[in-house]
Amino acid sequence: MKTWLFNPFTYIAGGRALIIGLIVMTITLSTAFYSNTHFDGAIDAHIGLQAPFLLYVFEQLIAWGSVVLIFFLAGMILSSSRFRFIDIAGTAALARAPMLLVAIAGFIPALHNAKPDHIDNTVIALSFIMLIPIIWLIALLYNAFTISINVKGTKAIAGFITALILAEVLSVSLNHLIQPLFIK
Amino acid sequence: MLNTERKLPDICPSCSAALQVTSLGCDVCETTVSGKFQLPILARLPADEQKFIVEFVKNSGSLKIMAQQLGLSYPTVRNLLDDIILKLKENEKAQI
Numbered sequence: 001m002k003t004w005l006f007n008p009f010t011y012i013a014g015g016r017a018l019i020i021g022l023i024v025m026t027i028t029l030s031t032a033f034y035s036n037t038h039f040d041g042a043i044d045a046h047i048g049l050q051a052p053f054l055l056y057v058f059e060q061l062i063a064w065g066s067v068v069l070i071f072f073l074a075g076m077i078l079s080s081s082r083f084r085f086i087d088i089a090g091t092a093a094l095a096r097a098p099m100l101l102v103a104i105a106g107f108i109p110a111l112h113n114a115k116p117d118h119i120d121n122t123v124i125a126l127s128f129i130m131l132i133p134i135i136w137l138i139a140l141l142y143n144a145f146t147i148s149i150n151v152k153g154t155k156a157i158a159g160f161i162t163a164l165i166l167a168e169v170l171s172v173s174l175n176h177l178i179q180p181l182f183i184k
Numbered sequence: 185m186l187n188t189e190r191k192l193p194d195i196c197p198s199c200s201a202a203l204q205v206t207s208l209g210c211d212v213c214e215t216t217v218s219g220k221f222q223l224p225i226l227a228r229l230p231a232d233e234q235k236f237i238v239e240f241v242k243n244s245g246s247l248k249i250m251a252q253q254l255g256l257s258y259p260t261v262r263n264l265l266d267d268i269i270l271k272l273k274e275n276e277k278a279q280i
Contacts, residue, residue, distance in 0.1 A: 083262075087258065148259055
């Protein structure tokens with residue numbers, strides 16, 4: 001059970017993981033559109049702003065694509081194994097499954113009514129609860145990284161942290177570039 | 185007598201050095217051959233890894249078939265194989 005929750009890539013990877021991952025990502029972005037939840041970074045989630053459907057599509061693709069690209073480059077530098085691009089793409093897509101919970105949580109009205117100058121205890125409590133899927137996502141991404149490119153130990157931990165920071169910077173930067181095209 | 189599977193020891197329990205074969209016997213005529221023979225590299229691997237190699241060869245080296253047989257993903261099986269390759273290389277180095 002623990003393996004299926006945190007490391008399903010022991011059993012599923014490649015094309016199968018990619019298909020399941022893309023299906024879940026489509027459900028997530030459709031849910032996110034109605035709950036106004038934006039995944040505007042590799043591990044980011046923000047609630048509130050209404051936007052055209054196409055922006056949600058691009059946000060998902062950028063969040064996933066940045067991770068895939070950086071993990072692939074990290075693999076070329078760190079791994080001595082022969083690894084497949086489709087394993088990175090598939091496992092990184094499936095790892096985004098917990099984001100569906102965040103998109104669903106986006107329907108909670110208290111999160112939409114929160115203002116920066118007035119954050120009550122309910123919003124703080126809900127924000128902490130929403131951290132759980134984000135932590136789950138990071139755990140899944142770590143296992144996707146280690147299994148896809150076959151790295152272990154310190155190399156895996158240091159490589160993953162660096163890769164995730166780079167993916168986050170890349171995805172946030174790309175989102176800043178495209179957002180003005182959709183939100184006037 | 186208990187019918188348990190006995191593991192071939194390859195490491196000395198006293199000093200942790202690699203063990204060598206010093207005696208081989210024939211079950212039929214009870215002839216004994218003595219000498220110093222190194223264990224083959226494959227015999228130094230744990231039983232489950234030896235089994236993996238046998239299955240891998242039987243499947244013509246197809247990781248896809250191995251993954252289906254073991255119920256594991258392709259990269260998991262490839263990583264298992266990579267770990268075995270690494271061990272074989274280390275064992276080879278140790279023998280030189």
